[in-house]
Amino acid sequence: MTNKIRRPWAGMTLATVVLASLGAAGMPAPMVVLTGLAWLASLWIPRMGAGESAVRTPTARTDHEALARAAMCAALEQVGLAIVLMRGHRIIAANAAARAEFGAHIVGQDARVALRHPDAVKLLYLADGGSVTIRGLSSSGSLWQLTRQRIDERYWTIELRDRSAEADIGRAHTDFVANASHELRTPLSAIIGYVETLAEDPGRVDADTTARFLGIVLREARRMQSLVADLMSLSQLEAEKHDVPTDHIDLALLAARVVGEFPPGMVSTGQSSGPRVVLLRPDEPNSPIGAIGDTKQLEQMLRNLIDNALKYGDSARPVEVSLARGKRGMAMITVRDHGTGIAPDHLPHLTRRFYRTDPGRSRAAGGTGLGLAIVKHIVERHRGKLDISSTLGEGTQVTIHLPFSSPAAPPASKPASKSVSQPGERVDQTAAPANATLTNEILPGAKAPKAIAGPVS
Amino acid sequence: MVAEHMAKAFDEEITQLRGLIAEMGGLAELAISESMEALVKGSQSLADSVIARDLRIDALEQDVDKLAIQIIALRAPMADDLREVIASLKIAGILERIGDYAKNIAKRSGKIDGREAFEPLTLIPAMSEIAEEMVHDVLTAYAARDSALAQEVMERDAKVDGFYDAIFRNLVSFMVERPATITTAAQLLFVARNLERIGDHATNVAEQVYFAATGDYLGDRAERPEN
Known part of the structure; x- marks a missing residue:
């Protein structure tokens, strides 16, 4: 250590001279000695400090900065928001969310290469940072909000917030009214058309045609009726979304009752008279499964699912409804058909209102386009989970998990x-x-x- | 990935070059989507803004040219660096053409009559979507130096061509049946043609991306022996 530090000869000499003259001036000897020691010590302190810092300053500062930056990157890594750290226009770090969305290659590149959209490029050139909302940044139809903020004179961060879902929700609400009126208008215009023909000149339409027309009018009117009924239950469900149901019910009984509602026999083909819907109980065939729920709603849920399975499944093979106690206190209801299946692209959208994978077929089968939306709402109200899986060519399976209670015996007297x-x-x-x-x-x-x-x- | 260059300035220049290309690409992408929107909605102001913004693409192409020439002249790049610079030079030219096609679509948007009742007008946005996605993905491939994605984009060109044939037939039969719509239908034929060309140019960019990333030409890759 000492050989690295030059001894402060000049300071020592000065100190000795001053102290000697102080002593000569009549100061008490212990004071002079103490002052001298303190002086000498003070000469060394800045030297040592200076010596160390002279050697280390540049690296120490970079080390410190790098450490701080590494710590910051580590902290941001798992944040759900996409965040990139930039030096000038170059991206020097991107957290996991940003890499997942824009690719790992963006690190080390010019930010224009990663973002590319003209509005984003404009944001990069703004002297004070700022915020822009950009449509179609990652894929067409996506909506992103970018915020660029300055850290210091060289470093910037850009925060990228995916607003696509929010934009979707906003659009969904406006779409709903438009869709509902469109759906109601279609049967209505058919009814008006046929009735007009019949009313215009009653004598000219023969009896057969009249009967056929009236049949169509009746069918369309029924469709409107079921559509209105579905819309009503949907709005009812929306209204009581946050009230947890309170009835004590037995899911096994309920499932048996709903399955029993569907008459046996293949109506569409007339080939076989076997049951169209079968109820399976893989475990404990006769024991009840208690749950807390709304009887009418759970019945409707199961009815909708079986209806769908019958409409889109293979009419020669029965729809299987199975009921079991699943794990973690959840009862599992599965409705499975052996139909053509649903393409994976459609699966995420199935519970959207009026979403149809094949509009013509759905309307021909008398579907309102609201069945699964209602199921989803019912399951949500019961704090359950809805899973739809499908394999093309093999069929579709809808699984519902509902929390079950111990076997039901409602003690009404207990407060x-x-x-x-x-x-x-x-x-x-x-x-x-x-x-x-x-x-x-x-x-x-x-x-x-x-x-x-x-x-x- | 390109290794860190000893000369930091050289590295900066390459980054700048890539940034310019990406900026052009972003403008070209937006030009396609906005010109299509202008065409479908009949918005003259949107069409005007597409036309005005094309100047910026042209200016950027010149910037790329200057920078690429400067890099070649002063730094004498080798191997993958040289490929990068050459590919960028070519890609800039192609993107400028794509911008021109989009501008041309925007110019035609004002000449479409009877937009609401014109059935082929619904086919063209679907075609444009594919072409747009090709441009988008090929630029992502450029940014990521992803040769596999570039190759995948090239294979998609067949879809655009198929669409072009379908629209062509559709429009011709439309004109035969309704001679009053010939002017509009002819305009749409050119729009479809422009989109088809955009698809072709996206493939050309894909070739360059593939070349810059691997050093091979996609066209004659099959004939080459494996080494």
Whole structure:
């Protein structure tokens, strides 16, 4: 250490001279010695500091900066928002979300290469940064909001926020009214057309044609009726979206009842008289599966799914409805058909209102285009999960997971508030406690403990 | 990836060159989509802005030319650097042509009559979408130096050609049936032709991207022995 640091000869000499003269001037000897020591020490301190910093300053600062930047990149890496760090116009780092959206190649490139859109390029040239919203940045139809912010004189960040989903939602609401009126107008114009023909000159249309026309009018009127009914249930569902249902029901009974509604026999082909819908219980065939839900809605949900499966499935093979206790306290209802299946491109959109993979076929089968949208809303209200999977040529499978409770026995006399305040005491330890806790977790606001408190059969 | 260059200035110049190309590409993409929107909606102001913005593409092409020549003259690049510069020079020329075709579509948008009742007008945006996507993806391939994507874009040109044939037949039969629409239909024929050319040019860019990335020419790759 000492050989690296030059001794401050000049300072030492000066100190000695000053102290000697102070001593000569009549200062007390201990004071002179103390001052001298302090002086000498003070001569070394800046030297050592200077010596160190003289050697290290540039690297220390870069190390420090690099460390800070690495820490910042690590912190931003997993942020859901796409963020890129830039030096001048060059991208020097991009977090995982940005790389996933724009490709890993953007790191190290000019930002224009990564973003390319003229509005984005304009943003890059703005002296103070700013924010722009750009349509079609990553793919056509996507909507992105870019915000460019300055960190210091060289570094900038760009934050890229995907607004496509929000734009979709906004568009969906305006589309809905337009779609609904369009859907209502189609049967209405058919009805008006046929009735006009019949009314204009009653004598000129023969009886057969009249009967045929009236049949069409009736069919179209029924279609309007079911459409209006679907629209009503949809708006009802929207309204009570946040109220958790409270009825205690047995899913096994409910499924058997709905399946029983569908008469046996192949109506379309008339070939076979076997059941068109079969209910399967792979586990514990006769035990009830209790759940908390809205009976009418769950029936409608199952009816819609079976209806769809019958419409689009292979008419020679029955639709399979299976019911089982799944994992994590969820009952599993599966409706499977053996039809042509649905192309993967359509799957994400199936629950959208009036979305049809094949409009002509759907209308011919009397579909309103709202069936799956209603199913989705019902499942959401019951805090369940809806999965649709399909293989082209093999068929489609819709799976619904609903939270189930322990076997239903509604204790109407028990005050709900008490049960809620002490749920732990009321859990029967012989009944599956894991299910009970899970039900509590899944239905935090529901009166689930009431069901748990009931006796176990 | 291009290795870090010892001369930082050279690296900066290559980055700048790529940035210019990307900027041109972005403008060309926007020109296609906006000219199509102007055509379908009959918006004259949108068409005018497409036409005005084409000047910027032309100016950028000159910038690319100057910079590429400067790099070749001063830095004497070799191997992949040289390919990069040559490919950029060619791509700039192609993108400028794509911009011109889009401008031409915008110019024709004012000459379409009876937009609402003109059935072939619904086919053209579908064709434009494919051509636009080709341009978009080939520019992404350029940015990522992704030769596989470039090759995939080339294969898509057949779809645009198929669309062109379908629209051509459709328009001709339309003209035969309704002679009053001949002016409009003829304009649309040229629009379809322009889109078909845009597809071809996207393939040309793809060839250059492939060349810059691998050093091989896509056209005669099959004849070459594996090495």
